[in-house]
Amino acid sequence: MIYAEVMNQVEQLIDNGELKPGKRLPSIRSLAKRFGCSVNSIIKAYSELEKKHKIYSVSKSGYYVVERVRSGHSDSANTGFIDFLSAGPDKNAMPYRDYQHCINQAIEVYKEEMFAYSEIQGLPSLREELARHLRDLQVFTVPDRICVVSGSQQAIHLLISLPFPNGKKNICVEQPTHVSMIESIKYQQATAYGIEITDKGLDLDRLEHLFKYHEIKCFYTVTRFQNPTGCSYSNKERRKIVELAQKYDVYIIEDDYLGDLDSDKNQDPMFAYDPSGRVIYIKSFSKVMLPGLRLGLSVIPDFLRDSFLSAKFASDLHTPVLTQGALEIYLKSGMFNAHIQRMRSIYRRKAGLLQKAYQEKLPSGAAYSGSNSGFYSAIRLPSPLKARTFIEDLKKENVHVDDARKMYLPEFVQDSVIRLSVSQVEEKHIEIGVQTIARVIQEQLNRVHTVKFK
Template sequence: MSTRYEQVVAAIKRQLQTGQIKPGGKLPSIRETAVCYACGKNTAIRAMQELECHFRSNNLKFFYTVPRYHNPLGTSLSQEQKRKIARLAEKYDVYVVEDDYLADMEIKRKEDPLYSFDSSGHTVYLKSFSKIMLPGLRLATAVLPEALLETFRLFKASCDSSTATMSQAALEIYLSCGMYDRHAAHVRHIYHERMRALRQACERYLPESCGYSVSESGIFLHVTFPADFPLDDLVHSLKQQKILVTPSERCFLRTFPRVNGIRLSIIRTDETQIVRGIRLIAEGVHALLQKQALRQERVIDWI
């Protein structure tokens, strides 16, 4: 079984390589790492040192990150973490691709994107309109360093020649008349309330052996369990009760260390369903933990 230090390093590397760093490239402060991963400061220091060494010594073409409400972790980068990433990008001459597709769900007005901390032209900022307006719209915006503009235009033209004019016109009207802002505010309120219900349900029902950190908004939550917890049994039991969860290992490459956890999504739920779902998850966890304890009690050591 891996040590806590190795688990933290592996988790942060996953965020680096999958674009979450929750995340997650994010290089969190020592204090934030310790809090986020429920580990001591010495463990966080060791993990951060190895992470920067990895960042410095590898020939990276670019560094992909989801700065807020990461999938599957549900975590967000702090302002200090964004500053550190911007400084590292400049220091090691690495481009950062910031996929801020849930930016409109942010409830804190001062939570600026990583792009705002980039003074050296190393950040490609991406933002989607689909999550708030209409998934079928398939419209997004890209803010690029000047050095990449011509190359981007060529590749964009080779993919689809041009973006649908009607979709762009519809979005322009939606933006200019204020409907987009009003709808975005409505969506932020809905998901803020859902996450609040999720946090309260987790605090009320989940056992202490479960690890989780609920954001103030977003659509995902990552729940972890002890390394020897029979996760497959829990997933199967929940499915029979029409509670669908995603094992964490499905969200990462097979070469990554296994994380014994599940991803929860609240995008198709309401507050009542959230509370019921967490209660059933907790009941399943308690039942399996009791079964584990009973098996251990029955073991007879003849040695």
């Protein structure tokens, strides 16, 4: 029997459910015996099925059937409301079983390391794997510069507090930005200068002014699918920002928390324009995988290595070995890449539906942001509506959204902006949700006008 026939037969067994998701496939030798063919035919068939993301391999263990995306669990079926509020990744698309398998494997592989303190910087074998993975994101670096962190938030929080070689103290940050960044600034008592994200993007003249006159130590920026606006920079803007940073001796903390969702291979991270250490790259594994794992990484420049590692040591000694080991296996086996492909298509579809609904349903006085993937987008309510009362009224209609006020520095706060995350909302509820938002906007506007004429 030739490999193509073996491949077809195994594929059929998977498709008709005889070989269940997460189950180990028969060993190469036993299958060769069963089909009366050479071991090489089975190896070739398995490797083709792996390329098709039907199965994955786990070193020293064998081949397993890939977990399909779960379906049939709707946001409203579970909760009774349309949830544009929750910020975690799509619960129905999470690779629980695959990851469970990796954790079991990690217990086997790392049983000794798990019961002792480990390296502050992260498992060397994982860092090697991460360096390989980062190449796909146009981030070319070596394992020695990578530090595994307990969620990207840890890297952000530590970097804010550390002295940088430019001797400056102030932080520059996009407005709005995600809430944990605002909290970090508050708790580190850092002086922060905001720069607004407008309909036309970032005002680069204003950025230059801030860099030139305000002793900016670093510019914290989310370059793709920003939280909460969903906006991404063009390569031209990224390059220009890096040039300004070089000119005025400012460092850039580039938070690429959703970089995996960008299917446009021509988009470069800022890191690609200056890998010397000027741009400190951060990546999260929370938004495309399980946020509870608390896994992220930072590419640390040589000048920060010692101080960053001592800060990390003071914070939690190291990120747990078990989750690190499981991530390594997940990356090595090809499961992560297969998972990312699925996530990309899920979020592209959802983002597309959301933008279409905004365009068709929202009244003309409402402005909105967003892009072709990612989770987040924001709506600015028409004047004089306020986010707080709007959200309360919307809740009564079983649609939940977030108030963006907490995503601003105090001097930038806007009280008419709401954030929507599309990750937990089923496709079929997106349009209905936006339609409800549009109706409540209209009702509130009508009420304002009625009161005026009383």
